[in-house]
Amino acid sequence: MTAGTAQKRGSGAATARETGARLTEAAPLNAVLHWSQDLLDAEASRVDAMPTPGALAAMPVALKDNIVTVEQPTTCASRVLEGYLSPYNATAVDRLRAAGAMIAAKTNLDEFAMGSSTEHSAFGRVKHPLDPTRVPGGSSGGSAALVAAGVVPAALGSETGGSVRQPASFCGVVGVKPTYGRVSRYGLVAFGSSLDCISVFGRTVDDAARVLSAISGPDPLDATTIDRPPMQVPKALPDLRGLTVGLPQEYFPADLDGGVATALRRTTEQIQALGGDARLVSLPNSAYAVPTYYIIAPAEAAANLARYDGVRYGKRRVGPDGDIRALYRTTRGEGFGEEVRRRILVGTYVLSAGYYDAYYKKAQQVRALIAEDFQRVFASGIDLLLTPTTPTPAFKAGEKTEDPVAMYLADIFVCSMSLAGLPAMSLPVGRSEGLPIGAQLVAPHFGEERMLAVAQVLERTLDPLAEVR
């Protein structure tokens, strides 16, 4: 498969057969929860019958299994939703199909998108495509692994606190989170409603940009979408003259992994060589982003996941003597996995009487300070920020599963942008001991087009396969 050439891929039927063969070959990654050749062939017939090919002309796109589809189950990698069939499609799915894309597969994830390694799936962990002993990142690890393995040129994931950028960095692909409200959340299973964003993986910046352009724009079915026209695919820039990039000092700690530090230094030098300017800036409240996130997200999750009670969705575990409370508790206790149960408990705790002010209200105060830091820096003449996406390359499976706080710290460079609702992306910029390293670009609200245009220039001029140590 050649990335970035979707419009020349030929007929949907041929692409569907090739994609099916690649999905079969990629089965050992455990990246896919649902796919069938019959559904792929039906998608091919549909796109081949379209009067015009559309912007995504027969591009096979995989979907994280927390984005609802009529034709395939949606499980969120949870036993609680096993076998659930949605009666409607997510708006993003309808828009992809209208643009000529073929829905190829539903991908594995951390249960209900809660995790940073895709080890917390009820259906087994996803393996890193380059080293099966390592994790692909999470929670959208299945989508990242499929794109990295060359099975599909693009996939949808979802971000609540970095769940597309972090696995994109680990797997060496492009991952783009839009401004909150730029893509409809209608049909994205809710986790943290003030944070959730459907986001995009691509083998190339162009593939990711074209998919994001197709799914963005206001939606009457989601009142939190912004009333702005869809994002445009950016025009190619010859160089980076006139660009000022900020390097936030808090994101370059002294103990940053050597390979990551070298790759980021090389990226900064490339920006300067292409005519851009790079300046040190400060985002002091980003130091509190992880604890802030791990109060707000579990609090919202505890409320959102209350609906899975064994009555309205999925399988039911009946308690003794038809006791309805026992039914709720047994269904939820047995249906949710360990990480989801833990977050529901933390969320319930921080919202409970006596603790609300100390935790939730405090976290909202700090969230406002974090967002204000970004506004101040962008108002000072900085066009984009450049940071590492992750503090290390992909870690070993099992390395952090016993210590939830260690796992949460894998998101240390990505969750502040989610708290501030900003667009951000990860771009592969080198390898350390064979493992991909991502650089993160962050833009002001609705700055996706410029961010992607700059990423395209870097993609063109930096070898992502180069060893940087």
Add this chain to the structure above:
Amino acid sequence: MSIGLDEVLHVAKLAELAVNENEILRLVDQMNRIVNYVAKLDEVPGDRTAEPFLAGPKAVMLREDVEVTVPLARPPSAIAPEFLEGFFLVPRHGAMEDQ
């Protein structure tokens, strides 16, 4: 601040979540680690404030207060385990068994 066993059991009850006896001590330990970690926010003085952060548009559009077609690909009768004359059939509540 630390969380004890009784507090975790109380929160589990509030969350309608059965907790397995075999995992409870591990859960208490992990919740304590998380709560101690997020307590790092205490370092931020209470008087440092910014304009409250609002995700999404400043003014949320309200839908017209009119009845519209629900955009379902399948009718409720096709997705309900049991459906009769326009109603979902649900299991009888245990407390009503005698009626």
